[in-house]
Structures are given as C-alpha cells and as structure tokens.
Amino acid sequence: MKMKKVEISEADKTKALNKVVNLCHANLFTRDGEQVLHYLTEVRGLSEQTIRKFKLGLFPEYPEVAANAAGVRNALKCGIASIKDDGKIVSKFSTHKIIIPILNSDGGVTAIMGRSMLTSDELEELGLPKYTNSHYKKTKNLFGLHYAKDYIRESNKIFIVEGNLDVIVAWQNGMKNVVASCSANFSKYQLILAARYARHICLMFDSDEAGRLGTTRAFKRYKDISAAKLYGASLPIGPKDIDEYFTLGYSKNSKLIYSRSEDVLAAI
Numbered sequence: 001m002k003m004k005k006v007e008i009s010e011a012d013k014t015k016a017l018n019k020v021v022n023l024c025h026a027n028l029f030t031r032d033g034e035q036v037l038h039y040l041t042e043v044r045g046l047s048e049q050t051i052r053k054f055k056l057g058l059f060p061e062y063p064e065v066a067a068n069a070a071g072v073r074n075a076l077k078c079g080i081a082s083i084k085d086d087g088k089i090v091s092k093f094s095t096h097k098i099i100i101p102i103l104n105s106d107g108g109v110t111a112i113m114g115r116s117m118l119t120s121d122e123l124e125e126l127g128l129p130k131y132t133n134s135h136y137k138k139t140k141n142l143f144g145l146h147y148a149k150d151y152i153r154e155s156n157k158i159f160i161v162e163g164n165l166d167v168i169v170a171w172q173n174g175m176k177n178v179v180a181s182c183s184a185n186f187s188k189y190q191l192i193l194a195a196r197y198a199r200h201i202c203l204m205f206d207s208d209e210a211g212r213l214g215t216t217r218a219f220k221r222y223k224d225i226s227a228a229k230l231y232g233a234s235l236p237i238g239p240k241d242i243d244e245y246f247t248l249g250y251s252k253n254s255k256l257i258y259s260r261s262e263d264v265l266a267a268i
Contacts, residue, residue, distance in 0.1 A: 008077040016074035017109040024057025057099035063091035079135035111136035139187035143180040184214025195228040204233040
C-alpha cells in the first residue's frame, strides 16, 4: 500500500533522517557491508576517508530497523518506509541499498538518496530507476553545497554537475567547488541558490544527449539573469561525466573546455 505523503516539521525530519544516516553509515563498516564497501572502494575508487566525509551508508537488510531508528511515524512521513495491508514494513531502499545523505546548506540532513548496485541493463530489465529518494524537493537543493560553499566563495566560481557521485569523486580529486543539481534540469531556484555564493556558474552536465539538452535549456532560460554569469564546460571525448573524467584518468591528459552562455547559444 502506497502511503500518502504527510507533512513533518523540518526539525523532526532532520532528527529522524540523521538517525537513519548514522545507522546506515555504521552498517557499512560491519560484515553486512563488505560487498557494498568493496564496490565503493574498489569499483568506484572512493577512499575510506571520502566515504566517511560524506557519511555514505548501507540500508539495513530489514526495513523495520531503519523505521524504528527514525521512529515509525516519522519514517512513513519522510518516505523512508511504508506499511503494507498486512502490517509489514517495507522500503524502496531495500533495492537501493547505497545510502547517500543529502544535506542543506547549513549541514542538516534534508533527505537520503538510495543508489542501486545493479547495472543499467539489469535496472532496465526490472523496470527500476538508478536512484530513489526520501521525500524532498530536488529542484530546491544543490547536493554538496554544505561542503563546497567556502571553496565556492573563495574562488567565486561554482560548478554544477548532475550526479552526487560526481561531486564526491571531484572532491576526492581536489576539485571542491562542485555541487550537483541531481538531474539535467537546472531550476531557477538552484540558479538563485548558486548565485548566493558565486557570480560565475559553470554547468558541467553529462556528455550524453540529456546533459547537452539540459545545458542548452538552462542557457536559454537564464541568459538574461544579471546576478550571475553562466558558463558551460565540455568534457573531452571519452568520459560520460566528471566521475569518469577523474576515475578513468582523463584528467591527467585533458582539460575541461569552458564556454560562455552567449557562445553556446550562438552556435545553436
């Protein structure tokens, strides 16, 4: 049974989600987490220091454990769990076990994102998305802003990428003024939020069609915004995103190419 979304105060939401994040983070470093920890370190190339910095975690095998940690009522309200007709507690995070906390600019947990370890083909066959989220407004948040804001102010430049793992990998490789829109749809609210910290805003979306369309759409929508200067960054041929740019070694031999929004629009 799908639960109706119910309002919850920000204070209660943050408290409940923080308990789930702490539970999942601790769970990652138990025997249950060995497979996921191996995936994050050996397959995705993340160091333990980075994993601990961003408090990545493993959703527990039994959803009621997470629900009880948050308080069942709050877990339902936050979208962490739901209750079936027979009273059993279930969770969409049971199939998306890698937990990535989403913080607001002040460092409070505003949501959790679950990532599947299945391949794209496996996900397509099962009809599952790569990510799932607890309740939050994606278009009103920039993932990683809490960690990046001091570096953004210092450089007066903010890079906007699509995925949260892009941010995490970029951070590990020393590029720390990076945040994620968590989609190729860059909202006006996200633009205004980014402009609070830097005048130079650089879109660095994936090199696929969705990423290119998202960049073009943003340039068309916001080309007259005077509060910030909008740029685009092109990846070299090969990597799909900034994650692959670093982890596959392209950053050693190639540089990102920057364009102003006016240049991109003129070429369309």
